[in-house]
Amino acid sequence: MIQINYFILILLLASVIILKKCSAIDVYIPNEKYDIANINDLIQHYSLLDKTIKIHITKNYIYSSDMIAQQIHIPENTNITLIGSSSLGTTFDFSNKRNNVNNFFLIFGDNEYFWQQFIIENITFKNFYTYSLQQSLFYISNYKINYKVIFKHCSFVNSDSLILIVDSQNSINKNQLDSHVLFDSCRFKKIKGNGVILLHGKKINNYGIKIIDSEFTSCNNIAKLYFGNIEFDYCKLTNISSSVNSAHFVEMLNDSSLMIKNTVIYNNNNNNNDSIELQKMIPFIRNNGNLMTFHNVTLRNIQNSLGYLINDIGQIRSNSSIYINNSYFESNYRVYNIINRNLY
Ligand SMILES: *[C@@H]1O[C@H](CO)[C@@H](O)[C@H](O)[C@H]1NC(C)=O
Ligand SMILES: *[C@@H]1O[C@H](CO)[C@@H](O)[C@H](O)[C@H]1NC(C)=O
Numbered sequence: 001m002i003q004i005n006y007f008i009l010i011l012l013l014a015s016v017i018i019l020k021k022c023s024a025i026d027v028y029i030p031n032e033k034y035d036i037a038n039i040n041d042l043i044q045h046y047s048l049l050d051k052t053i054k055i056h057i058t059k060n061y062i063y064s065s066d067m068i069a070q071q072i073h074i075p076e077n078t079n080i081t082l083i084g085s086s087s088l089g090t091t092f093d094f095s096n097k098r099n100n101v102n103n104f105f106l107i108f109g110d111n112e113y114f115w116q117q118f119i120i121e122n123i124t125f126k127n128f129y130t131y132s133l134q135q136s137l138f139y140i141s142n143y144k145i146n147y148k149v150i151f152k153h154c155s156f157v158n159s160d161s162l163i164l165i166v167d168s169q170n171s172i173n174k175n176q177l178d179s180h181v182l183f184d185s186c187r188f189k190k191i192k193g194n195g196v197i198l199l200h201g202k203k204i205n206n207y208g209i210k211i212i213d214s215e216f217t218s219c220n221n222i223a224k225l226y227f228g229n230i231e232f233d234y235c236k237l238t239n240i241s242s243s244v245n246s247a248h249f250v251e252m253l254n255d256s257s258l259m260i261k262n263t264v265i266y267n268n269n270n271n272n273n274d275s276i277e278l279q280k281m282i283p284f285i286r287n288n289g290n291l292m293t294f295h296n297v298t299l300r301n302i303q304n305s306l307g308y309l310i311n312d313i314g315q316i317r318s319n320s321s322i323y324i325n326n327s328y329f330e331s332n333y334r335v336y337n338i339i340n341r342n343l344y
């Protein structure tokens, strides 16, 4: 015991010295003690020393066999950044672990905290194949919601599974809209499973997902929301389609909302049979009477064989308006309408 206390004391002193310099602890991995496989031990250890931890990965490539940690526990009141290698970024390659459950569960500390952050920067995640419809690369299970998860300059390439599931355990009523998950300058390519983002579980109002400056290429069913507000700003989506009978772009059930701004969505695969996906009886957006806002949006060559883009059955509704402003919809060969709803 005495020995252990002494050890901690020394580290605390060391942290004071580090703090003076940069007000955060920078840890470089792999080092002689820590790597991705025991990242929870690292986080646990350094969170006793500082409330801001920056973990720099110095390797360019990490195979899934090097990752043991599946649940990343984020201690209360601690901000953590995981940063890919400063030269080329870091790639997490899951291809040698097919069929295994090998995703990242993010678990936030249970006690009260104030907007703690988990930031993932300059990391590519690729070849995440699980052959399971309910699997996702990141899984956030919440009891509380004062947190932000930020993906910055990240790429998600080749997957048959979702990228993010937010699974809410408690109904929460908030009056203010906040963004809890932010994808900033990210790339999504060939995410061809059951969707990219799924919010489900108990209802949280005003839970926000924001996607800015990002690109989606050849992805299926971008988002499915049982609650939450999703916003796309300055995004580009190309060749999106649907693997299941839901919606190519966004499906909103229950209480949710969609805002798209400064975004271009187009398909250029009309000349071959890839576009058969889009010809199916699947709408671009499926809605249940929730608020939708389009501002400076261009949709080009988005079509199906329904004759309309948005299927809005309009049942749930605190605010069932659709606002379309400054937007441009163009199709080479089909006429479409928006059904069931008033336009403002
Ligand atoms: C974590 O980061 C957020 C946003 O920058 C900040 O408001 C909060 O105070 C930070 N928390 C701690 C414990 O430093
Ligand atoms: C992440 O990558 C971007 C673009 O390559 C670079 O500008 C930025 O400095 C990198 N961030 C970090 C923390 O290394």
Ligand SMILES: *[C@@H]1O[C@H](CO)[C@@H](O)[C@H](O)[C@H]1NC(C)=O
Pocket (backbone or CB within 6 Å): 201, 202, 203, 226, 227, 253, 254
């Ligand atoms: C969503 O709506 C369905 C039926 O419309 C209902 O059974 C379900 O409980 C609702 N879920 C939430 C999270 O409110």
Ligand SMILES: *[C@@H]1O[C@H](CO)[C@@H](O)[C@H](O)[C@H]1NC(C)=O
Pocket (backbone or CB within 6 Å): 234, 261, 262, 263, 264, 296
């Ligand atoms: C509209 O969106 C495009 C990107 O799709 C952007 O380049 C342009 O600046 C936006 N226009 C305005 C007025 O914000």
Ligand SMILES: *[C@@H]1O[C@H](CO)[C@@H](O)[C@H](O)[C@H]1NC(C)=O
Pocket (backbone or CB within 6 Å): 217, 218, 238, 239, 268, 269, 270, 272, 274
């Ligand atoms: C979209 O699909 C077409 C035809 O399959 C392909 O030629 C084009 O490169 C794709 N676009 C992107 C951005 O991947």
Ligand SMILES: *[C@@H]1O[C@H](CO)[C@@H](O)[C@H](O)[C@H]1NC(C)=O
Pocket (backbone or CB within 6 Å): 271, 272, 273
């Ligand atoms: C597309 O599919 C149709 C019917 O399945 C077929 O007749 C046609 O030859 C195909 N076109 C191409 C370019 O493969």
Ligand SMILES: *[C@@H]1O[C@H](CO)[C@@H](O)[C@H](O)[C@H]1NC(C)=O
Pocket (backbone or CB within 6 Å): 291, 318, 319, 321
């Ligand atoms: C619906 O939402 C819009 C945009 O947030 C707001 O301007 C409008 O007042 C709302 N309408 C109702 C009936 O709440």
Ligand SMILES: *[C@@H]1O[C@H](CO)[C@@H](O)[C@H](O)[C@H]1NC(C)=O
Pocket (backbone or CB within 6 Å): 295, 323, 325, 326
């Ligand atoms: C519609 O777009 C115009 C031009 O960008 C802007 O001035 C106006 O405020 C927008 N209206 C709404 C309701 O967003």
